[in-house]
Amino acid sequence: MMNSKSFFFFKFASETELQGVLESGPWIIRSTPIILDSWSPDVSLTKEDLTRVPVWVKIHDVPIAGFTEIGLSVIASNIGYPLKLDSYTSTMCLESWGRPNFARALIDVSSDRELKENIKMAIPSIDGKRKSICTLKVEYEWKPPRYASCAIFGHTESQCPKNVTITVEIQSKD
Template identity: 35%
Template sequence: MGESPTFAALERFMAAQWNFVAKPKAFYHNDGYFFITFCSMHDRDNVLSSGPYMFRNKPMIPKMWTPESDFGKEILQTIPLWVKYPNLPLSCWGADSLSRISSVLGTPLFADECTSKIEHISFGRVLIEIDVTRDLKRNTTVLDPNGRTFEQKVEYDCEPVYCAKCLVVGHKCSPVIASKTNPIAAKPRAPKLKQVWHNKERTIVPDTM
C-alpha cells in the first residue's frame, strides 16, 4: 500500500525478511505490480503464512497468483488479512472448525504455525481473504462441536483503509476537519452580498423669501 518501491528496495526486503526460503525472483510490471516466483510451492506457502509484512511502515499485501488473475482489471479490494480469535475454545481449534468460522469473514487461506500446532491457546490466528469494501466484522456466532452457540470476538492485525471514491486501498477521501492549525475550516463561508443601487429621493424646500 502506498508508493510503489523500487526494484532494488524490494530485493533488499526479500533478502532480509524472507531469508528462511530459497531466494525468490522478482519481475516488475509497469502498472505497479511485482510478480515473485519461488523455487517451490512450499517456499511460497511459508512466506504467505509468516506475515504480516511491513514495508516503509505500510502493510505489504502478497496475493497468490491464479490463471484467472487479470491485473489490468483488478482493483485491490479483496486482500489477505491476518485475523485473531481471542480465547477461542479448544474444541474449535481443529482445521475444519477454523475453516468454518473463518468462512463467515471471507476465504480462509492458512492458519499460522502456532495455531496449527496449538503452541499457544490465547488466540487462534488465520489468514483470510476479505473484501475490505465492506465493514469488517467484530464478532461472529459460532456453533461448537458440542452444539453450543457462542459469540466469538474477531480482531485484525491491521485494518487497511479503503477509499470508496477512488476505489483504492491505503487512503480515504474525507472532508476537511477544523483544527487549531486550521480553524477556518469549521467556519461556513459567509454568503456574498449583492449590492443594489437605489436613487435617493430629493426633498425640495420652498423659498420663503
C-alpha cells in the same frame, strides 16, 4: 528505489527470482500488505482499486472443539477467504498443545463486506441432540481503510476521488 508516486522498484538477478517472490506472497510489512507486480517500460504506473487484501486476524475464545485446521478454516470463512494459519496456531492444531488464547490466521478480506468484530459459533453436544452458541471475538492486526460506498480499500469518505467538492463563492454588494 522509490518514485514520487510512492511506487517501490526492486531489481532481481533473474526472472526465476522475480517469479519466486511474486508467487510466494502475500507480503506484509508491519501488518500492512504490499501489492507486488512485475514491471516493464510499457506499463502505466497507477494504483488499482483494491477489493481484496490479506490481513492477519486473531480469533479469540475459540472452543477446543473448533481448534483444528478445518475448524479454524470454517470459522475464518465467516470473515473472508482463509489463506493460512501462523506457525504457532498450526502447531497447536497438529500437536494439540499450547495455550489456545487465540488462533491467528491470514485471511483475504473483501471490501464489499464489513469487517466483523464477533462471530457466533454453534457447538454440538457429544450426544448430538443439543448445541450451545458461543461468541468469538475478532481482532485485526491492521484494518485497511475502506469507504463503504465505493466498496474498495485504500481510502475513506473524505479521500474518495469520486466525491466532488463544489466551492461556491458569494460576493456581497456594498
